[in-house]
Amino acid sequence: MKLIRKGEPLEESPGLILPDGREVDTSSFGEDYDEVFFETDGLERLKAWADENASELPPFPEGERYGSPIARPSKIVCIGLNYKDHAEESGMELPDEPVLFFKAPSAFCGPNDDLILPRKGDKTDWEVELAFVIGKKASYVDEANALDHLAGYALHNDYSERAFQLEHCGQWVKGKSCDTFAPFGPFLATPDEIEDPNNLGMWLKVNGETRQSSNSSNLHFKIPFLLSYVSQFMTLLPGDVVSTGTPPGVGMGMDPETYLKEGDLVELGIDQLGSSAQKVVGPV
Numbered sequence: 553m554k555l556i557r558k559g560e561p562l563e564e565s566p567g568l569i570l571p572d573g574r575e576v577d578t579s580s581f582g583e584d585y586d587e588v589f590f591e592t593d594g595l596e597r598l599k600a601w602a603d604e605n606a607s608e609l610p611p612f613p614e615g616e617r618y619g620s621p622i623a624r625p626s627k628i629v630c631i632g633l634n635y636k637d638h639a640e641e642s643g644m645e646l647p648d649e650p651v652l653f654f655k656a657p658s659a660f661c662g663p664n665d666d667l668i669l670p671r672k673g674d675k676t677d678w679e680v681e682l683a684f685v686i687g688k689k690a691s692y693v694d695e696a697n698a699l700d701h702l703a704g705y706a707l708h709n710d711y712s713e714r715a716f717q718l719e720h721c722g723q724w725v726k727g728k729s730c731d732t733f734a735p736f737g738p739f740l741a742t743p744d745e746i747e748d749p750n751n752l753g754m755w756l757k758v759n760g761e762t763r764q765s766s767n768s769s770n771l772h773f774k775i776p777f778l779l780s781y782v783s784q785f786m787t788l789l790p791g792d793v794v795s796t797g798t799p800p801g802v803g804m805g806m807d808p809e810t811y812l813k814e815g816d817l818v819e820l821g822i823d824q825l826g827s828s829a830q831k832v833v834g835p836v
Contacts, residue, residue, distance in 0.1 A: 554568060561617075566583070630795045631773065631794070631797040634650065679710040
């Protein structure tokens with residue numbers, strides 16, 4: 553299945569992209585795509601219900617806004633330096649074990665929402681990433697069983713304000729958590745929709761110019777290991793997001809360093825997971 557949510561911010565209705573490409577509203581199912589939904593076998597229940605009712609489900613209005621395909625998660629866990637060549641362009645060593653950091657859930661937004669530049673920031677950067685969503689509570693999970701806890705995969709842009717991240721003391725979270733810094737989607741694809749998550753092409757363009765082009769096969773730490781690893785340090789709740797890291801081509805790695813400015817357009821995509829676009833607007 554491909555899960556979507558459409559409508560105005562904080563008023564999104566849940567839906568599905570059907571195999572024939574129709575985007576339909578599943579509000580009559582009676583549940584949003586949140587922690588309780590995933591925790592109570594919502595994906596299985598939704599599939600059975602949709603199979604029976606697909607022909608009667610209303611379409612979304614033409615051009616309606618895409619929200620994030622899941623409700624705001626309890627946490628967004630990100631993996632740093634998970635591509636060798638990205639670590640090199642950042643001037644950092646490839647880690648012996650995953651580098652973890654958080655994005656504030658308040659950064660979560662729709663895939664095509666505007667990127668709002670933060671006040672007092674002048675080094676806002678882009679990062680196309682493959683993310684996965686937890687489908688079942690995960691605590692001290694063995695790598696061999698990790699995929700049993702997976703709800704699906706999605707496209708994520710891990711925006712970063714490098715001045716906040718690297719020039720202020722403390723952890724990276726300060727540069728990762730500004731409002732609109734986690735556009736997610738357009739849809740959540742359940743695992744059966746993805747032929748091989750270890751072979752997904754990904755790309756990102758700024759104003760039509762390709763800046764990132766890679767493949768998930770280049771991940772240093774793979775998804776089953778990452779899910780298991782993170783679960784050794786915290787309980788991952790249903791609906792939580794883990795973002796697996798970005799390939800090379802970020803603005804910080806360019807010579808000279810290049811960052812986003814008001815009026816820029818960022819477009820990105822991952823094979824089988826769709827694409828998104830964010831217009832850069834000034835601080836509010």
